[in-house]
Amino acid sequence: MSLLEVVDLDAGYGDLQVLSGVDIHVDDGEYVTIVGPNGAGKSTVMKTIVGIATCLGGSIEYRGTDIAGMAPEEVAHERIGYVPQSDNVFPTLTVEENLRLGAYVLDEVPQDRKREVYDRFPALADRPGEDAGSLSGGQQQMLAMGCALMLDPDVLLLDEPSAGLAPDLVDDMFDRVDEINDAGTTILMVEQNAKEALRRCDRGYVLANGQNRYEDDGDALLDDEEVRREFLGG
Numbered sequence: 001m002s003l004l005e006v007v008d009l010d011a012g013y014g015d016l017q018v019l020s021g022v023d024i025h026v027d028d029g030e031y032v033t034i035v036g037p038n039g040a041g042k043s044t045v046m047k048t049i050v051g052i053a054t055c056l057g058g059s060i061e062y063r064g065t066d067i068a069g070m071a072p073e074e075v076a077h078e079r080i081g082y083v084p085q086s087d088n089v090f091p092t093l094t095v096e097e098n099l100r101l102g103a104y105v106l107d108e109v110p111q112d113r114k115r116e117v118y119d120r121f122p123a124l125a126d127r128p129g130e131d132a133g134s135l136s137g138g139q140q141q142m143l144a145m146g147c148a149l150m151l152d153p154d155v156l157l158l159d160e161p162s163a164g165l166a167p168d169l170v171d172d173m174f175d176r177v178d179e180i181n182d183a184g185t186t187i188l189m190v191e192q193n194a195k196e197a198l199r200r201c202d203r204g205y206v207l208a209n210g211q212n213r214y215e216d217d218g219d220a221l222l223d224d225e226e227v228r229r230e231f232l233g234g
């Protein structure tokens with residue numbers, strides 16, 4: 001059984017249907033990426049899993065339990081971590097306050113988790129009292145990941161973690177994702193930086209027009225001539 005299994009998913013926003021019959025599965029420990037053109041519905045897949053977009057049909061099973069339609073805080077209770085593409089930190093709150101809010105569904109802030117986040121991201125440990133808004137783009141992205149890691153998630157959903165980062169920081173961000181996966185956290189990531197994401201992941205999906213187009217190992221998708229021509233710029 002997969003850790004996360006999305007089957008025949010129809011979803012959207014209110015009455016607007018964006019996804020039609022999407023199938024995605026993620027096994028325990030895997031690193032899976034979703035690529036595709038702008039507006040394909042990649043972010044909507046993530047938002048539906050975490051209860052922000054509307055599930056209109058199909059199922060989303062996590063460890064065998066149907067979580068489709070659950071409220072975001074219930075999904076967080078299931079230890080599914082989510083890092084949105086933008087506005088993913090509270091800019092006027094400090095680094096420390098942001099991390100505490102990352103654990104908002106827990107009764108207490110887990111101090112050992114906080115130490116692990118600071119160990120993983122020393123740039124955050126150096127400035128716990130600084131406002132998140134004063135951090136660089138790369139540091140804000142680390143903080144957003146740190147907030148999601150405060151729940152000790154089994155799976156981390158990352159929506160375009162390289163978006164808006166200076167080119168020299170993009171590799172570092174991908175290295176961080178590799179490290180988090182190597183430490184045992186399952187990853188489902190949406191990325192515009194499709195070639196690099198497919199190079200790094202175990203398996204990938206190409207979505208277009210709200211539907212599955214291709215699914216294979218990351219390297220196989222990179223080598224597929226049709227995928228390259230249609231979606232990876234040749």
Ligand SMILES: Nc1ncnc2c1ncn2[C@@H]1O[C@H](COP(=O)(O)OP(=O)(O)OP(=O)(O)O)[C@@H](O)[C@H]1O
Nearest residue numbers: 013016018036037038039040041042043044045192
């Ligand atoms: N909150 C919303 N309300 C209504 N429509 C939305 C909303 N968010 C996204 N959409 C629409 O849903 C469609 C899919 O958007 P989505 O963000 O999932 O695509 P994407 O593949 O992640 O694209 P991008 O790479 O540009 O982020 C688009 O037509 C978009 O305009």
